[in-house]
Amino acid sequence: MPGILLATHGAENSDAAVRVAALLAAREHTTLSAVCVIDPVRIVDGGFAMSDMPTRDENEAVRASLRAAVNEQLRRCGVSAVVHERMGPPSSEIADLARESAAEAIVLGLGRHHFAERALGHETALQLVQLASTPMLVIPPGVSSMPRRALAAIDFSPTSIASARTYAQWLVRGDTLHLVFAAGEWHGSYPVEQRTNARHMLAAVVEQIDVPNGVEVETSVVEGEPAERIFEMATLTRADVIVLGSHGYGFWKRLTLGSVASKILRLSPITVFVTPIGCVSRGPVPTTASAASAASVARAGSN
Numbered sequence: 319m320p321g322i323l324l325a326t327h328g329a330e331n332s333d334a335a336v337r338v339a340a341l342l343a344a345r346e347h348t349t350l351s352a353v354c355v356i357d358p359v360r361i362v363d364g365g366f367a368m369s370d371m372p373t374r375d376e377n378e379a380v381r382a383s384l385r386a387a388v389n390e391q392l393r394r395c396g397v398s399a400v401v402h403e404r405m406g407p408p409s410s411e412i413a414d415l416a417r418e419s420a421a422e423a424i425v426l427g428l429g430r431h432h433f434a435e436r437a438l439g440h441e442t443a444l445q446l447v448q449l450a451s452t453p454m455l456v457i458p459p460g461v462s463s464m465p466r467r468a469l470a471a472i473d474f475s476p477t478s479i480a481s482a483r484t485y486a487q488w489l490v491r492g493d494t495l496h497l498v499f500a501a502g503e504w505h506g507s508y509p510v511e512q513r514t515n516a517r518h519m520l521a522a523v524v525e526q527i528d529v530p531n532g533v534e535v536e537t538s539v540v541e542g543e544p545a546e547r548i549f550e551m552a553t554l555t556r557a558d559v560i561v562l563g564s565h566g567y568g569f570w571k572r573l574t575l576g577s578v579a580s581k582i583l584r585l586s587p588i589t590v591f592v593t594p595i596g597c598v599s600r601g602p603v604p605t606t607a608s609a610a611s612a613a614s615v616a617r618a619g620s621n
Contacts, residue, residue, distance in 0.1 A: 320348065320419075320420045320421055320422040321343065321348045321349035321350060321351055321419065321421060321422060322339050322342050322343040322346070322348060322349070322350050322351075322421065322422060322423055322425060323351055323352075323353060323412075323415065323416050323419065323421040323423070323424050323425070323452070324336060324339040324350060324351070324352040324353070324399060324424075324425050324426070325352075325353050325354075325355075325408075325412045325424055325425070325426040325442070326352055326353075326354060326388055326391060326426070326427065327354055327355075327384065327387065327388070328354065328384065328386075328387025328388040328389075328390065328391040329387070329391075329427070330391075331427060331459045332391070332426070332427030332457075332459075333391060333394070333395055333459075334427065334457045334458065334459050334460055334461040334462065335425050335426055335427040335428075335456075335457040336352075336391060336392065336395040336397050337395050337397070337461075337462060338425060338455070338457050338461055338463075338464060338589075339397075339425035339455075340395070340397045340399075341463065341464050342423070342425065342455070342464060342488065345464065345488060345490075346422065346488070348422060350397070350398075350399045351399050351400045351401070351402060351419070352388060352392065352399045352400070352401045352402065353401070353402045353403075353404060353411070353412055353415050354384050354385065354387075354388045354401060354402075354403055354404075355403075355404045355405070355406065355407075355408040355411045355412060356377075356380060356381055356384055356403065356404070356405045357405075357406075357407065357408055358405060358406065381403065381405075384403075385401070385403065388401055389401065402415060408442050408445075409442050409445035409446045409448075409449055409450075410445075410449060412424060412426075412442070412446060412450070413446055413449040413450040413451070413452070416450060416451075416452040417450075417451055417452065421452050422452075422453075423452060423453045423454065423455050423484075424446065424450065424452050424453070424454045424455070425454075425455045425456075425457065426442065426443060426446075426454065426455075426456055426457070427456070427457055427458075427459070428443065428456045428457055428458040428459075428583070428586070428589075428590065441583075441584075443456050443583050444580055444583055444584070446594070447564045447579060447580070447583070447592060447594050448594070449594075449596070450594045450596055450597075451594065451596030451597055452594075452596075452597065453481065453484055453591065453592070453593045453594070453597060454590075454591070454592050454593075454594070455589065455590075455591050456583065456589065456590045456591070456592070457589050458586070458587060458588065458589065461558075461589060464488070465557075465558040465559035465588075465589050466489070466490075466492070466493045466494070466558060467493065467494045467496070467555060467556055467557045467558050467559070468485055468486075468489065468493070468494065468495050468496065468557065468558075468559050468560075468561050468591075469496050469498060469548070469551055469552050469555055469557035469559070469560050469561065470482035470485065470495060470496065470497045470498070470561040470562070471498055471499075471500065471544070471548050471560065471561065471562040471578065471582075472497050472498065472499050472520060472523055473499065473500075473544075473563075473578075474499075474519060474523070475563055475565060476563070476598045477563025477564055477565070477593045477594070477595055477597065477598055478562060478563035478593075479523055479526065479563070480563060480593050480597060480598060481561050481562055481563045481591060481592065481593035482495070482497060482523070482527055482561055483526065483527050483528070484591075484593065485559070485561045485591050486527045486528065486529050486530070486533070487528065487530075489529070489530055489533045490530060490532070490533070491530065491531060491532025491533065492532060492533075493532075493533050493534075494533065494534045494535075494536065494555075495527070495529060495533055495534070495535050495536070496535075496536045496537070496538065496551070496555050496557065497520055497523060497524065497535070497536070497537045497538070498537070498538045498539070498540060498547075498548065498551050499516050499519075499520055499537075499538070499539045499540070500540050500541075500542065500543075500544035500545075500547040500548055500551075500578075501513075501516060501539060501540065501541050502541065502542070502543070502544060513539055516539045517537065517539055520537040520539065521537065524537065536555075538551065544578045545578050545581040545582060545585075548560060548562075548578070548582065549582075549585070549586075552588065557588065558588050558589060559588060559589040559590070559591055560582055560586055560588060560589070560590050560591070561590075561591045561592075562578065562579055562582060562590070562591075562592055562593075563579070563592065563593045563594075563595075564577070564579040564592055564593065564594050564595055565577060565579070565595060579592055
């Protein structure tokens, strides 16, 4: 049975991710497992053809310290989970284990990193978006419950629709799902018609989502820089999770142009649920009533 995979290093600022992962597993009546990744100690070359190789004891000391930190974290959070230890680049190892175990979702803490680290791709969440074929729930410190007011950013791409459909399954009676299309600035001679088309297409997306009974669904079409408007709508609707899909931009394009998904992950003060581009190959690709029309509206709003 697919389960929830918690990625953690045992730090206190990721305790919220541990608790939410346990709540999600309980809600889905599935298993919870954890993974901690030992990033191999780098070999230091002092420039004199001599390398400082870590000893077996040094490697084992690092492994034992990480294992102890994760077990202590699970204990203080009151959570029971099988812990997997992996060695290698963290994002690659987490993505691989999630794929091997057919995990339903990866849950990890939303760490704060220096800008230079983000630009170099050292932030695990941003790297996972590029590598994973499993949806990711990224939790900031301080969260103590499953998010109940979801703002789903829809750009009519397969991943954005898939993300809204997946997260909707986790909602319960009394929760809210708000779909928003952030169109950029309208161009052309028929902005009113474009807005109307976008509203119709959002309504078509709603028809594709299996929303549990008692969950309220709302839609909005807004204009402006997408990431900024998504954050504004999150504040306006009092959302506690932003749901979106990633287009899978590579390193250089993300670094120079950015993407909505990477901006949200870098800056969001609330939980983020993101479906990477690799997920669309795992199942049927969701579509709107007119994919061509959806693409034309998205281009009209962002060009």
